[in-house]
Amino acid sequence: MSPPLERDPVSMTPPQWGVALFALLVLGAVWLFMAYQLKDNREQVEARQTATLANLSFIVAENLGQLLDRARTLRMLVCDVREGHISGGDAGIAALILSDPVFTRLSLYDARGALNYSSSAGAPEQLDAAWRVAPDQDTADIRVLPSAAWQQQDSLPLLLPDQSGGESSFLLLELDLGYFLKLYQKLDFGAQASIQLLSASGQTLAQVDAGGLVVEGGDLDNSLITNSRLQSGRFINRGEAGGATLVGYFQRLESFPFAVVIRQLESDLLAHHQAQRSRYILTVLLLSGVVLAGVAWLLRTMHGRDAHLWALERSEQRNLALLERLQKEHRQTLEAASRDALTGLYNRRLFMELAYSHLLGAKRQGRFAAVLFIDLDRFKAINDSLGHKVGDLLLQAVAGRLNSCLRESDIVSRFGGDEFVVMLTGVKRRDDIAPRVQQLVDILAAPYAELEGSGLSTSPSIGIALSPQDGMDIETLVKHADMAMYTAKRGGRGRYALFDTAPSARDLNTVGLAEQLPSAITRQLEIHLQPRLLLPDYRLAGFEALVRWEHPDFGLLPPAQLLPLAEAQGLMAEVTCQVIRKVCEQWQLWRQEGTTVVPVAVNLGLSQLQDADLPQRIIGLLDDYGVEYAWLELDVNEADLKQLQPEQLDQLRALRQLGIGLNIDDFGSCGLSPEQLRRLPFNRIKLAQSFIRDIYNSYDDNVLLSATISLAQRLGLKVTAKCLETPDQLVYLKLAGCDEVQGHLLSRALSASEVRTYRRQTEPVSGVSGGML
16 A cells, blocks of 8 residues: 655645746746847947937038038138239128128237227127137147127137237137037937037037027036047946936047037937837836736646645545455455465365366466375274363464475465365476375375374375366365375375276276176277377367276276176177277267368277278268268287288288378387388377377477487378377477377377367367368
């Protein structure tokens, strides 16, 4: 039974943790990928916006540089007009300023700063001395005057000193700052974007933003630009404009001490990125929500399933516990009902069940099964003299010795009283049984000194019945073993005896069997048929007829008791004719039942072979029953062939020509030469038992047998192996190419009723056939 479950049904199981961790890993990967994408997108946007600011600052700086170049050009033209190189005087100067609308006013001052000329009213009458002197290290030829000198807030005064002509003079040009305002209005940088014009010292000369135009002022920090030695570059102002972050780009003019600065709010610069970032985050949030919802649903489903499984496991454990308890009680009950209470051995009922099952397995595997019926000698006297307690102890000691000396696979039981029944399993050879039984007799006959210190001893009488020759079912085997046990007891104590269907010679001599035989031939003789099977497919090839005497007093007498009596009285011809009659009746029965007719072999003795009327008798019997000659086969012993005269061999040839089969029985016992064998009129040989008795499991066990089979087949003879007893013999014969086999391994000799059952179980019913299978 599995151990009790201790898991909390509410806690998550490892698979559920796995699903949750996998979902978190997926979401983490998605968020990391999104963060990487946003970072890359931000860098791209910043790069594009920085390039845009750089281009704009460069364009503004280039335009401003062009304006300042025009200012220089105006100075040169004004000088030329004043010096007379260009005619027109003041009217010419006015024409110059009118031709360039970027400058709103042009004023000329002498070396002392006094106004000499102005293109329009409102110009300062006097330039301060401080304005006329350039600051230290300022070598620029264009300066911007302080805001105090500005007459118009939307213009930028540019002072251009003139050293030509030997006398210093100053040209004051007012640059229209509406240019910057128009440029700003054309560009969309955001609400807090600005364009600045800085001096070389970082002073804001002009600034344009959403509030308009600011001249010489502004609240933006330009220290980064002032301290930088770069011609242009990107910078960031943090904490400007109410705490906002500004991103800017500056561009210094190459020929003038000015710099153009364009600033933009970082939020405006990244507006597209922020919008895309919001979409990304919203998409990933929705995806995460869907994944989390799906995982939650999956975990809930898995948890519900696990809860049901857990409940089922708990229920199964309870059921298993109940089942185990019931099985234990059942085993205890069965043990009590199937065991002998005194010895602990199997009782009769369980022995019969186990022995029946083993008998079926032994038949399938082609092994022997031996049933031993054991009775203790003098047990009644011991029980009466020493008491029932000693008798019980003796039975327990005998049971212990049986269990210790027998194998685990052997079945040991007590039928009652002092009767023990044992089935020996795994018996491969009939010859192995006797040594094992003798060992058992010796062990059970040893003194039992441990019993009450009495040193009592007893001995067993054991009867042995073998399957399949002594019975095909366990009831028959037990009965025959019991009969054999009484035979052993009659022979003396401490003996064993094999079951024998024939009565003992002493019993037979007490009756006049010889006198009863002539009248019994037609009334009490029966035939038993032993199947002969084809190799390798085990189809039925025919039967061999074996005669039995069904005696009213002694039961079924085998040929060993019958034939010597018939031979002694010269009754072999009558016996043979009666056997052929019984065979013909069996053929007629098969035809009536619609069963395929197969050949049956009948044995012929030497006296019959020497009978000149043999062919006529056989043919007459076959004709009387209307059966085909080919259904009959005649077995002639090889030893008898040596004593036949040529005319008797001619009689056999005549029978063979009629279609009757002729078989040499017990072939190999007298050493017929191949040449003799070739001249004889036989079509089959039946190998002597000595050929196959010692075969085990190797193809090389009997080279002579292989050679004999090969030689016979080359002479056109079928080869049959009789007395087959072990699977090893069967395997070897198949490998050696033997044509047919028969023996107790496949089937014992069967009565007429048993033949019917055998054929029904081994072959389908078919129509009547007029020849061999």
